[in-house]
Amino acid sequence: MGAQSNAAPVIIKRKKVVGGEGHHGGAWKVAYADFVTAMMAFFLLMWLLNATTEKQRKGLADYFSPSVPVSPVSGGGDGAFGGDTLFSEFEMVQNDRGASERNATESHQARGTLGVDLSDQRRPEGEEFRKLEETLLGRSGESLVSDALRRHIVTRVTDEGLIVELFATPDQPLFEPHDGTPTPVLRGLLGALAQAAQTVTNGLALSGHVRAHPVVLARNPVWDLSTERATRVRTELEALGVEPARMQRVTGHADRSLVAPNPMAARNNRIELTFLRN
Numbered sequence: 001m002g003a004q005s006n007a008a009p010v011i012i013k014r015k016k017v018v019g020g021e022g023h024h025g026g027a028w029k030v031a032y033a034d035f036v037t038a039m040m041a042f043f044l045l046m047w048l049l050n051a052t053t054e055k056q057r058k059g060l061a062d063y064f065s066p067s068v069p070v071s072p073v074s075g076g077g078d079g080a081f082g083g084d085t086l087f088s089e090f091e092m093v094q095n096d097r098g099a100s101e102r103n104a105t106e107s108h109q110a111r112g113t114l115g116v117d118l119s120d121q122r123r124p125e126g127e128e129f130r131k132l133e134e135t136l137l138g139r140s141g142e143s144l145v146s147d148a149l150r151r152h153i154v155t156r157v158t159d160e161g162l163i164v165e166l167f168a169t170p171d172q173p174l175f176e177p178h179d180g181t182p183t184p185v186l187r188g189l190l191g192a193l194a195q196a197a198q199t200v201t202n203g204l205a206l207s208g209h210v211r212a213h214p215v216v217l218a219r220n221p222v223w224d225l226s227t228e229r230a231t232r233v234r235t236e237l238e239a240l241g242v243e244p245a246r247m248q249r250v251t252g253h254a255d256r257s258l259v260a261p262n263p264m265a266a267r268n269n270r271i272e273l274t275f276l277r278n
Contacts, residue, residue, distance in 0.1 A: 194240035212263035227252030
């Protein structure tokens with residue numbers, strides 16, 4: 001019998017190591033998050049292009065443009081301090097970042113801008129247009145037209161100027177059905193318009209619009225009819241004392257700019273007189 005040994009047996013344990021190819025350490029999550037962020041920014045850009053006006057887009061573009069003077073003491077914005085800091089009024093004037101005046105009052109603090117044109121609020125025509133509207137629509141208590149004629153007038157102010165729209169109703173047309181002969185309703189409206197036009201010196205633009213006609217017609221008269229009616233209104237206004245030199249544009253738009261849901265509605269028969277901005 002052999003002698004027994006007190007040495008412990010040696011046990012060798014082999015561990016199988018599995019590679020991490022299937023998990024990639026989570027790097028794909030970072031790449032996916034970057035992709036989602038880029039897509040969100042892209043769709044936000046597409047929404048802004050569709051939801052903003054040309055003037056607003058210009059303001060956004062000017063904000064990120066290096067041509068806009070942005071200094072360390074100016075935020076470049078149009079917020080609570082108008083793009084300036086609390087210390088802007090203590091800087092030198094006319095250095096693109098300081099005060100607007102050497103001794104500025106509270107109502108004449110320096111104001112920042114992003115290039116958005118706010119001149120519409122300060123144009124001198126604004127007050128004249130308001131008075132014209134009040135005179136035609138009787139908002140000031142006195143009107144150049146009667147209540148029966150006033151319901152044929154709609155006014156609105158745009159970037160181009162003050163638009164006075166004269167429109168027909170089913171029972172009171174502005175012209176004879178198939179030509180440019182004015183009705184008594186239109187003659188009364190033009191008389192008031194000519195009188196109102198004498199109070200300002202703005203240039204004038206005329207545009208004629210007519211309702212749609214059936215497509216079965218061999219010859220659609222909408223273009224000739226709208227142009228003829230606009231031209232007839234021009235001659236009537238000039239005969240009532242409006243200077244011919246003030247006429248800047250006379251156009252016929254046919255049935256391409258309808259305002260009523262029904263293309264053949266009488267409401268689409270209208271004349272638009274625009275008092276152009278100087």
